[in-house]
Amino acid sequence: MRFSVIAVASAIVATVFAAPVKIAKRDAHSDIGILNFALSLEHLEAEFYKQGLAKYKRADFKHYGYDDKIWERIEHISKHEATHVTFLTAAIESLQGTPVPPCEYKFPLDSLESFLAVAQALEHTGTSAYLGAASGLEGDLLTAAATITTVEARHASFLSELLGQSGIPYSFDTPLNAREVITLASNFVTSCPFDVPIHPFTQLKATLPKKGDVKVETSFEGEKDIKYWCQFLYNDKVVVSPREECALPATVVGYVYVVITDSSAPISLNDDSTIVAGPALLFYGSHDEY
Secondary structure: OOOOOHHHHHHHHHHHHOOOOOOOOOOHHHHHHHHHHHHHHHHHHHHHHHHHHHHOOHHHHHHOOOOHHHHHHHHHHHHHHHHHHHHHHHHHHHOOOOOOOOOEEOOOOOOHHHHHHHHHHHHHHHHHHHHOOHHHOOHHHHHHHHHHHHHHHHHHHHHHHHOOOOOOOOOOOOOOOHHHHHHHHHHHEEEOOOOOOOOOOOOOEEEOOOOOOOEOEEEOOOOOOOOOEEEEEEOOEEEEEEOOOOEOOOOOOOEEEEEEEOOOOOOEOOEOOOEEEEEEEEEOOOHHHO
16 A cells, blocks of 8 residues: 555544544644644645635636536535634644644636636545555544545545546545645645645646547656656556556546656555656546446
């Protein structure tokens, strides 16, 4: 199983919301750092929905062909994210810590479609982040983390169905580690008033294959004249393809993470040392094709 320090952050986030859960006393300084890392991610999601819903009102959703229930559902998700921020802030303050403030963000909100597409990507990334916790947890902590994971997955499923894709494309979902999550999140961060201890990988641009083709086009800064591989993370699989082919696996039927590595050895959650760029998140196919 793939595992990283995101496990600890996710577990602490989960225990904030699960009142019956009791955990052993931990070092307060360490908890403050972990909680602030989680809070920085929750700030991003909460601000994204705040900005999106400030721009696109109920009438705008109707104009794009969505009924009131869709707007209300998105507003409900937005409230979830704001609640996460409130609880995490309170938890940090209860430990006499100083909660990190929001960063400065830039989201692609030029259309309602782009707003919903980013929402879909954020919710799938959130689900993958919580899943990264599972292999390192047990007992009450595992249960607490699972209570949040299932909610994130419901968000992701709803948005995928809304956008014409399958909300349940695979038998298994894909975990990500902390650096992979930060890499995806940093697409939307322009600056932060604090130091983020985990630095992202190089950003990867990836484009789905053209009709009748299977090659995913990729590019990133700092490319060298060496052998690279594409690795596709989806379902319970890590599929490796030479970068010159970068062949989308035939069994991809929904979301898929793509990374570029300098080794053909499949990456794992606790060994990302060969990643040179990514992940990028792609969505392939339509609901009717499944």
